Amino acid sequence: MDSRASLKCARMGENSAQNVAARPEFVRSPEPALSDRLIAVRLSPWRRLTGVTFVRQATLLLLIAAAWQAYGLMLDNDLVLPSFAKVAAALWQATVHGPLLLRAWTSLRLLLAGYALALFLATVFTLIAVASRVGTDLLTLLTAMFNPLPAIALLPLALLWFGLGAGSVIFVLVHAVLWPLALNTYSGFLSVSETLRMAGRSFGLKGARFSLKILVPAAFPSILAGLKIGWAFAWRTLIAAELVFGVSSGSGGLGWYIYENRNALEIANVFAGLLMVILIGLAVESLVFRAVERATVRRWGMQR
Numbered sequence: 001m002d003s004r005a006s007l008k009c010a011r012m013g014e015n016s017a018q019n020v021a022a023r024p025e026f027v028r029s030p031e032p033a034l035s036d037r038l039i040a041v042r043l044s045p046w047r048r049l050t051g052v053t054f055v056r057q058a059t060l061l062l063l064i065a066a067a068w069q070a071y072g073l074m075l076d077n078d079l080v081l082p083s084f085a086k087v088a089a090a091l092w093q094a095t096v097h098g099p100l101l102l103r104a105w106t107s108l109r110l111l112l113a114g115y116a117l118a119l120f121l122a123t124v125f126t127l128i129a130v131a132s133r134v135g136t137d138l139l140t141l142l143t144a145m146f147n148p149l150p151a152i153a154l155l156p157l158a159l160l161w162f163g164l165g166a167g168s169v170i171f172v173l174v175h176a177v178l179w180p181l182a183l184n185t186y187s188g189f190l191s192v193s194e195t196l197r198m199a200g201r202s203f204g205l206k207g208a209r210f211s212l213k214i215l216v217p218a219a220f221p222s223i224l225a226g227l228k229i230g231w232a233f234a235w236r237t238l239i240a241a242e243l244v245f246g247v248s249s250g251s252g253g254l255g256w257y258i259y260e261n262r263n264a265l266e267i268a269n270v271f272a273g274l275l276m277v278i279l280i281g282l283a284v285e286s287l288v289f290r291a292v293e294r295a296t297v298r299r300w301g302m303q304r
Contacts, residue, residue, distance in 0.1 A: 078267060086268050090266075091276065103253050104276055104280065107239075107242065107254045107255070110169050110238060111235070113173075114174050114176075115177055115234050117170065118176075118234075119227075121174065121182075122178050125138075126139070126182055126186050129186050143179050151172040151173070152237065152240045152241065154175055176230075180233060183226070184222050184225055184226025185223050185226055189219045191218075196218055200214035220297055220300075224292065224296070232281075235277065235280075235281060239255040242256045242259070243256070254276060
């Protein structure tokens with residue numbers, strides 16, 4: 001009797017639940033998914049165009065060139081500031097028919113050699129600093145001593161030790177790149193949170209695997225910033241060094257090209273050499289560093 005009563009009560013509860021569910025005030029139409037709502041939003045062609053970083057930067061460059069052209073025409077003094085059109089014509093002439101590409105390659109070859117050597121030494125110093133307290137003290141001391149020292153101030157010593165040639169330029173390039181790169185890399189390793197370190201240890205990671213899978217990815221934003229700063233410092237130091245003694249093995253680089261044209265009062269060619277330095281810097285930033293950034297820190301969700 002009790003089982004029949006409980007069964008009857010259960011059926012009555014199901015019927016009442018069905019009646020409640022069928023009432024209109026309890027019926028809710030499903031909302032569209034977030035992806036459907038995003039697809040429904042149509043951006044105008046202007047919004048889509050201005051959303052591209054390259055388009056915005058190209059527009060800013062055109063505005064700067066237009067302002068330069070207007071001021072150059074108003075000044076009307078080619079010894080002080082040639083117009084942008086004259087500088088662009090000189091750049092084209094020196095690139096297609098002149099020695100500008102050869103000079104640029106001479107500078108880039110020295111720059112890459114010094115940059116690669118500085119990268120290797122910065123890696124060694126950082127590994128020593130991470131491995132021991134003595135290494136930390138050594139890197140901190142050397143960075144505090146040599147990082148504020150301008151690389152161009154070491155040129156007299158470089159000339160005495162390595163002579164007039166590529167060795168002197170590479171020496172000052174290494175000094176310019178090594179200390180900021182090592183400092184940024186070490187700071188990146190120090191900034192890795194203890195939570196990530198504990199997570200890596202909980203998965204049994206040790207030694208090189210722990211460094212490659214935990215420490216390096218977490219510290220890579222600082223490492224990449226150090227690489228960018230080192231590249232900028234290397235360009236400055238190289239052009240300054242070539243302006244001082246720039247001929248290496250009978251051929252000078254971009255700095256020497258600028259110096260020669262300044263002595264000849266070919267100011268348009270001076271600005272053409274400066275524009276080549278800027279264009280190479282923009283190309284490296286856009287094609288190399290941004291590609292590395294997209295493949296690493298942005299892909300890992302560590303940067304917007």
